[in-house]
Amino acid sequence: MVVNLKRTLDLSALGASQAGEAVRLACLNNADLTDSMELSRKLETEDIQGLLFPSVVGGDDNLVVYRANCGRRALTLQNELEIIEQAKRIAAKRKWAIGYD
Secondary structure: OEEOOOOEEEHHHHHHOHHHHHHHHHHOOOOOOHHHHHHHHHHHHOOOOEEEEOOOOOOOOEEEEOHHHOOOOOEEOOOHHHHHHHHHHHHHHHHHHOOOO
16 A cells, blocks of 8 residues: 555654653553544544554554545555455454354
């Protein structure tokens, strides 16, 4: 995927101040999503296009894109068919693992 966003926020950069660190920690609390949802709504109303934040389970960072604030060419999916097939495989495994027919 190619992303061309001009107005983004990197949540990990908020740790530079005490207040920023408190916001970052509150938004990464996977037991209570209230703060992260509130921040999300605020960012969208402020025309922010994307939010980059670290994974709470490890691995690569995550990117949320607020499509309502993006132009038509802000996102380009280069390998669409590959991603669709991968999503189908994941869904099939999940369906089998929880016992649906």
